[in-house]
Each structure stands twice: as structure tokens, then as C-alpha cells.
Amino acid sequence: GKLYFFSDGILFSDPHHGSISISKNHMTSISLYDGDSTSIVAALFIDFKSSLLAHLPIEFHAQDNFLMIALFPKTKIYKAFYSQVFSSWKNQTNSGLSLRVVQEEFLSVEQKKLHSSVQKLFNALSSSGERCRELKISAALPELERFVQHFTVSSVSHEPIMRAHLPILLQQSEIIPDSKAESDKVVITIITGLPGCRCSDLCAFLVTFNKERGRWMVYRQTMDSPECFSAAHFQRYLSGVLEAQQNHSVRQSPYTKKNKRLLVVLQGYTDVIDVVQALQTHPDPDVKSSFVIGAVNTCVEPLSCYMEHRLLFPKFLDQCSQGLVSNVVFTSHATEQKHPLLVQLQSLIRAANPAVSFILAENGVVTRNEDIELILSESSFSNPQMMRARYLMYPGWQYEGKYGAGSVFPPMVQICVWFNRPLEKTRFVTKCKAIKSLFKPSPFSGNIYHIMGKVKFSDSDKVVEVCHNTSSNSLSLVPVQEGPTPPDSRSDNRDCSSQQEFFLVFIGCSLKEEDIKDWLRETAKQKPQRKALKTRGMLTLQEIKNIHVKRHLDPLPAGYFYNGTQFVNFFGDKMDYHPLMDQFMNDYLEEANREIEKYNRELEEQEYHDLFEQKT
Template identity: 80%
Template sequence: MEHRFLFPKCLDQCSQGLVNNVVFTSHTVEQRHPLLVQLQTLIRATNPTAAFILAENGIVTRNEDIELILSENSFSNPQMLHSRYLMFPGWYEGKFDSGSVFPLMVQICVWFDRPLERTRFVTKCKAIQSSIKPSPFSGNIYHILGKVKFSDSEKTMEVCHNTLTNSLSIMPVLEGPTPPPNSRSTPQDSGQPECYLVFIGCSLKEDSLKDWLRQSAKQRPQRKALKTRGMLTQQEIKTIHVKRHLDPLPAGYFYNGTQFVNFFGDKTDFHPLMDQFMNDYVEEANREIERYNRELEQQEYRDLFEQKP
């Protein structure tokens, strides 16, 4: 059954010794429906002796099927007892262990106080579908739900994202009457974060989810690197030329309106002092970058999961 999974423990619950009848309530009208045939094949491999009963929409029409369902002794016949004792030793003592579920689905709730950036959050959610990995599905996020705030609104939003359908719903939380305080209950902790998201998926890790969510919040601006002569673009060089091509010329040069000509008749498209002009430009740009970096360091930045003071 490509791209399909049985409900966890379905085949375990259909094992020999435990089940003698299996009733199919859909896809029974069509002759040998592919899904019905596949499911019957799987169950037959698990339980070769089980009787299959076709009952569309739960309606049993054959007398012999009703007799199979209502039989009082078929579950306790020697063959069933023999299968139970051999396949599930200790079942009569409550030691029934059918193993772990695969794939292992987990649910992790992440709390935070600070608003998210709506555009970044939507983009991140929409990108999850393309990152879904095949078996063993580790790290796959299949569903996100919760209540958050966005920087463009004061309202609390209820969000719900389904990865397989790639559908995202963002709706304002409906405001209702606040219930009266209950003297018996423990007062709520005022330090409890306002926003939360519940992630449902396979083998998820909280730290990875927090890193994913941080990318949906306002990003801390990065420091700018200082410029060098080699980093100047052709457009910047052209701008320097346009701005300073009429600066005073050194002795032995003149400008003919198009090019710069020296005493020997050599011509060049750039001012003879262009190297100095470029150095001046880099120095001025670096002063602006250093000022920007100083201001950046003075700005207060709080992590998405840092609680409000």
C-alpha cells in the first residue's frame, strides 16, 4: 500500500487467537475493490483462519454471518486457545505486549511571549511540505496548532497548519466572557507565556523546533563587514568617477571633455587620482559601517523564548 499506513496496532489486534471474524463495512459493493483486496491480504497474512464478513455500512445481510458474530464458543475453541497460548505467552496474566508503534508520533508544545513576523511564519509553514522525508520520517512535522501574536496586530491569533494538504489557517481568537475566579483552584502564574504552538510529527526535538520558530520571529540585524578596495563594484567605481571626475588635476594633465590626457599624450578614461578617490570612498563607507555596528550593539535584543521581565 504505497504512501499508506495502517492504523497503529491494527494488524496486532487482528492476530490469530484473538480474532475469528473481521467485518468490513465499506468498499464491499464494488467487486474486488483494490483497497479492500489489499487490506484483506494484509489481514489474511496475519490471521489465516479469520472469517471475512462483508457488511456495507455495517449492515449484515447473511444468516451465516450473523451466526459467526453471535457464536458463543468459537472464541474458546481449542484452535483459538492453542494460538493464543503460543503467540502471546502470558496474555492470561495481563502480560500482553504488542511492541512499539511505527512511525513514532510525538507532540511537543512550545511556549513563548514575543510576537512572530506573519510573512516569515507563513513562508516557513508553507516550506515544510517540501522538506518531508521518507521512512523513517524522523523530524517530519505534520501538524501545527496553537495561539500566537504577530507584530502587525495586537490580537491573539489561532493558527492551524496541516503539512500534507499545505493548508494554513490564521483566525483571530474569539473573545468571550471571562469565568469567575475559583477559590479552590490554584491561581494562574502571571509569568506564564501568552503564546504557544503544538507541533505534531515524528521523532521531533524541542530544541530543533525552537530554532525553526526563531526564524519566524524578527531577526537580529547582522553586523556589516568593512569594505576593501577589492570589494568595490563596477557601479560604485562609476559613481566615484561621476562624482569626482572634475576635481583638480595634478600638474601635466588636462581633461578634454571625454578623457584625461597627460603631457606625453597618453589618454585614460579615469581621473589620474582615481586610486585616491577610491580610497577616500572606502574610508567614508567604513566610517558609516562602524557607526552602524556601534548602534547595533547598543540595541536591545531579546530571544523569542526569553521571558518578559
């Protein structure tokens, strides 16, 4: 076809459509996009009035009422347009319409799509070989690239993908549409890590340091559960939080409302994806839409990462996984940044999660404001790159919680024992320090790696929080601050009169509850043993000497005298001991056995309670 430009319009002549004239009276605007490059197809976009539709062939009708005329670079029409038409149309003012040169961001989605197809056709015609064939196919099938992109995303898993997330995965959008305002949601900050990683220390620091950020709530897993994380318990907790929040909001003035934050502290062999899926699969849609995960942070204590040599504890790398974890917080060696162990772990974690941020927080204390902002981020988890990685790493995570996190290997057992009697501090510390020397190699049966809980020692009335990490052989005994405590989760199933006050959680491989109780009994006050009656053969040489010293001046039998150093009889025989020494020893044994019998009787009368016996 041929194209003619006039001062008042355009004439297009084509054998298939005949002659089509487009007067400027039917136009609303004329725009030119050429990308400021001679390798980009120049596109002339003509927005027209609906009155022109009656004069256009049906195939030229568009929803947005615009036409595009493509001018391929280095062609005659391209050169003629810029040399003869461009300047006159751009400076023309008598008709009320002038040519505007626009940038790509001012084009509509449909205009960008149309120009992209024409650009691909131009590239195909300008190329040769295999690349030419690919470009020609792409140009002939404008939707092929979109199909391939969609196929790439959908082929990862058999599970469906949420409609709202599809534009993010196809990189068509960077914003997730949400029906509920972000300001109305409770932001969840997850802090996880292996036992002994000082998650609780970081949590305490954040709550204390950031009170001005709003109202804080803290969720911790129940200690007496055999599971590291209970999805059902977490979901019930979220329901309770939402109900309490709604009741509080009714009574609260809108001017005094503060943002709500929930810190989820999970210290154990927990998969973060289980926590995410517990929220996504909450049976109450109101609860599900009222919470949003802000960021996931993993605490790492370098000395507590390896079971043996370079064998990592289970779930270590899973807790640093790409697509879920935004920050890894190192809670020790913060002042030794070149420490070989720290450097080695950072390299390992970086290989598993290239985009993760490293934060140094000795004993859970964060020293930089930028790091605190990272930990408490409200949008890190929803970052488009994180979401794309999440769909790739955890197929089905968003759909009915169908992603299975996998089992813990080597299997770790968590046993919680409750008791209500004090322990002996010295015995307890000695037993804890001796655990590491009793470690067994693979399969690690009976190895105790972590002990934590609350106890009372006989030398004090204060309750002490215990945290023992066997790998680093560190024992922490911190008095519990007095104040209100949350209700015990066990109260649902036990009678209040039988509640026990103290507990310890033992984590290790193939542990048995009876073995743990026997171990713990040895740290309590031991029941005194009955004393055996003395016999002549049990007397020590020192005891015999003491008897002699005490009674060597007792009256002598007839025929004996004492010369000051020895005893001499009638015949001149000398002895070192009193002639009645046998009688003296019998008297001594008789008196000693009376004392032993008295002690044993008193011992029998004493009441002794086993460590795990219920108080009455």
C-alpha cells in the first residue's frame, strides 16, 4: 500500500481495502514514538473520534480508538517522513492538532503491545540464520513469548497459582492487589532458628527498643508439645488475636490507635514454610486477610550449627531458604567478623540464599538502625522477587498448604518433663557440663543437644530460666522477672490442683522419657542411704589408734603395769596396746552401732518425695 501525508490528514491506499482517508477533523491527537534511536521502529499513533469508525474497515476497529502506522528504519517512507512531514506537522497550529513526540512510559498497554509486535517483525527481517527463524516465529505469533513465559511459571508445579499473584510471576506487575488496606493488617515478623540461637534475646531486644512502633504481641510455641510447631495451635492463637483486636478497636478512639505487630518466635527444628502455610490455610478468611507477613529472620549461633565435624543440624539451611528468609542474624562472633567459622557459614548460607542480608547482633542486641529496619520490614516477604523464588522453591505453598516440608533427619526428639521440686544447682551444672563428653557418633542415639526451661534451685527462692547448648557447652541461668505470665497451655487438659511448677525441655536424638527422668533425678536432692552396722573388720587403723588414745590409761588387769610407753606383763612381755583392747573395741562398736541404728530409724521416719511426685 501507499501512504500520503497532507496538512489536513492522511490518505492510505491499499489493494485490499481501497483508499482510506483520515481527516484531522476526526482525530483527537497525533503522537510519535521512535525511542530516540534509529534502530527502533517509529510508530505514529492516531487517536480518533468514534465518528471515524463508520469509514474504517472492521479490522481497523480497536477498543481504544487508535491507529498505529509503523515506519521501519532505513526505509524510504521513514526517511521521507522525517525530512518532509515531521517538522511541518510538529509546528502546525492552524488545524488545532500538532504532532507530539512521546516516550515509552506515556504509551498505553495496548500501544506498547502493538509496537512490540512490529519491532519483533523488524528485527526478524533484519536478522539472519537461526536467530532470524526464532524472531520470525515470534513475529508471526505475537502471543508466543507470553505463552512461553506463562508456561515456564505454570510448569513448576501441578498445583494452581493464585490469580492475584500471576502478574507478579509473569513480571507484568510489581504490586499485589489486596482488598484490605495494609494499615489495617497486623504485621507478622517471624524470628526462627535452631535451639540455642538466642531467638528470645533478639525478640526481647526488639520489643524493648521499639515500643513506639505500636502494640506488640509475641507468640512462642508451647514447650510441652512433641512438635516444634503446631499449625492448629498457631491458627487458634491468630483467631484469638483478631477477636481481641476487634473488641479493642470498638472501644478505642481512631486518634489513639496504634499499629499492631506480632512477633512469632520459633526456636527449634521448624520449617518456616509450615508457619506461612498455617496462615494461608486458616479456615477463617477474615483472619487470613487480617494478617500479613512482613519479614522472616533466622538467628544463627555459629557454635551451634554442626552436629559433628561439618554435618549441619537438621533444617539449618531450610531456615535460611531463598524465597522465605530475608535476613540472617548472627548472634555471636559479631566482633570477630573474620572468624573462620563465621566466614564459612556466611559463604554456605549465601550459596543457598544469594539475596539474604547478614546482620550482626551479639547476644541478640542489634546496634544499627538500618538492621532493625530490615528485621521489622513490613514488605520484605511480599517482594516480587521473593514471591517468584517462593513459587519455584515451594510449589503449592499458596494452595491449601500442599507443600510438604519433609521430615527432620537425623530425627530429633523433644521431651518436656514437669516437676515441682527444686534442683541442686551444683549437681545440675556438673551434669550439664558432662553431657558433651558422653556424645556418641552417628546415629547419635541418646545425645542431648539442648536443654531449656524454668526451674528452681534449693539455694534460692527465685525461678530461673535455663538454656544449655551442648555443642558450645554453654549454660545460661537467668532469674525470671516477676510479673504476670500467660496462661499455661496445659491447663486445657489438666486439673489445676495437679499443676506442676517447673519444666525442662530436652532435645536430642532417640531420647527416652524414663532415661531423661533418671538423669534429672540425679540433679535433685538425693535420698540418704541407710548406714550399715560396723564390725571388727571394718575398723580402720586410725579408729583403733583413737580407741587406744582414749582408753590407754584405763585400769589394767592383775599382772600388768604401764611403763609410760608400753604395757608389760608379769613375765616381762611388752605390748603397744592395752591388754583389754579387744574389750575396748567391742565397746566402741556397740556404741557406734547404737548411733547407726538411731540414724536409720530417723531416716525411716523421714518423708522423701520423688522429683516427679505430685505435691499434695
